[in-house]
Amino acid sequence: MKKGWLQKKVKEYANLKGYQKPEKFSGILKLDSNENFVIGKQYQQDLIQNARKITDVREYPLGRAEQLVFALSKYLKVPQNMIGIGNGSDQILDLFLANFASKQTKVLTSNPTFGFFEERCKLYSIPTIKIPFSKNMTLDLNRFITKSNSVDILYLDSPNNPTGFQFPKKDLEELVKKFNGLIIIDEAYGEFGDYSLINLTKSQNNLIVVQTFSKTFGLAGLRLGYFVANKNIVDVFTRILQYPYPINSIAIEAGIMALQKPKIMLDAVKTIKNERKRIIQNLRKYKAFEVFDSKSNFVLFDAGGADSRIFTALIEQGISIRKLGKIGKHQGCLRVTVGTKEMNSKFLLAIRDLLE
Numbered sequence: 001m002k003k004g005w006l007q008k009k010v011k012e013y014a015n016l017k018g019y020q021k022p023e024k025f026s027g028i029l030k031l032d033s034n035e036n037f038v039i040g041k042q043y044q045q046d047l048i049q050n051a052r053k054i055t056d057v058r059e060y061p062l063g064r065a066e067q068l069v070f071a072l073s074k075y076l077k078v079p080q081n082m083i084g085i086g087n088g089s090d091q092i093l094d095l096f097l098a099n100f101a102s103k104q105t106k107v108l109t110s111n112p113t114f115g116f117f118e119e120r121c122k123l124y125s126i127p128t129i130k131i132p133f134s135k136n137m138t139l140d141l142n143r144f145i146t147k148s149n150s151v152d153i154l155y156l157d158s159p160n161n162p163t164g165f166q167f168p169k170k171d172l173e174e175l176v177k178k179f180n181g182l183i184i185i186d187e188a189y190g191e192f193g194d195y196s197l198i199n200l201t202k203s204q205n206n207l208i209v210v211q212t213f214s215k216t217f218g219l220a221g222l223r224l225g226y227f228v229a230n231k232n233i234v235d236v237f238t239r240i241l242q243y244p245y246p247i248n249s250i251a252i253e254a255g256i257m258a259l260q261k262p263k264i265m266l267d268a269v270k271t272i273k274n275e276r277k278r279i280i281q282n283l284r285k286y287k288a289f290e291v292f293d294s295k296s297n298f299v300l301f302d303a304g305g306a307d308s309r310i311f312t313a314l315i316e317q318g319i320s321i322r323k324l325g326k327i328g329k330h331q332g333c334l335r336v337t338v339g340t341k342e343m344n345s346k347f348l349l350a351i352r353d354l355l356e
């Protein structure tokens with residue numbers, strides 16, 4: 001055994017940045033993590049209560065994950081053998097990276113991209129090629145197509161976190177159809193966008209579309225994610241790569257119940273899209289800000305050099321948003337989650353008081 005190997009390994013990991021979670025403040029308006037507060041807390045509590053009633057947590061959830069897949073299959077209109085589930089979509093992304101990527105495989109993605117995915121690539125020493133966003137926070141399709149021949153895996157979050165950008169459907173379809181390697185399209189915010197690529201998984205056997213209950217269904221704390229892909233990929237993922245019981249019984253049952261009432265989620269999505277428009281219109285009134293279009297449940301804006309001041313002043317007023325700093329040529333980016341009407345009004349009022 002090589003002396004000191006363990007210390008060396010621990011040091012190597014300790015030097016990584018890791019995923020940056022927002023700071024935890026108590027009693028604060030939480031607009032920093034793209035959660036969904038439009039779906040009422042009482043509704044979610046009833047869901048958990050009902051899930052608890054039919055669950056015996058002394059038992060492993062044998063056969064219940066399959067029931068969740070069955071419910072997803074009806075909701076997504078996709079055969080059951082094309083659906084896999086995970087402990088949040090984080091776990092699905094992680095398992096695909098850990099088992100299909102390596103130091104020898106290159107990943108093509110955007111800059112910025114979902115922070116967790118980027119950090120996981122670093123952890124596994126997977127080389128990444130990142131195409132930057134342009135000054136108006138859009139991506140150039142041709143730059144992806146040009147690079148696609150020299151990489152093995154394509155990862156795009158659609159819509160993108162943190163910019164809110166989503167390629168026009170025909171552009172993303174063109175890119176996906178031209179790419180021969182593994183394609184992961186992360187639709188964590190898919191319902192807030194213009195389209196989903198789920199249907200393309202039926203004809204394209206190298207495409208994985210990942211979605212989650214965290215954002216649209218307002219169940220981030222339950223850690224429930226899923227993906228749609230070719231049945232052979234789903235089979236190896238579920239039988240070999242995935243843990244035997246990745247999701248706890250309560251989360252499984254709550255997920256099944258949430259899928260029985262999709263209208264609640266769809267109504268919340270509608271409200272969030274309307275509120276997103278209101279936030280963008282209001283923030284655009286201030287010359288100090290450059291506000292970017294969004295197809296997601298958050299809005300990104302560049303506050304120039306004033307980002308830290310605004311971030312801190314909002315915290316002092318009990319509002320937490322996400323400070324992202326420099327993105328491309330933009331120096332002081334801030335990202336605010338679209339919350340309930342009341343939350344958004346408080347945020348906009350606080351901004352007005354700061355700037356007027």
Ligand SMILES: Cc1ncc(COP(=O)(O)O)c(C=O)c1O
Nearest residue numbers: 088089090114157161188212214
């Ligand atoms: C693009 C993207 N993908 C995936 C996730 C993770 O979702 P989950 O809660 O299902 O792990 C997030 C969460 O912020 C995200 O922004």
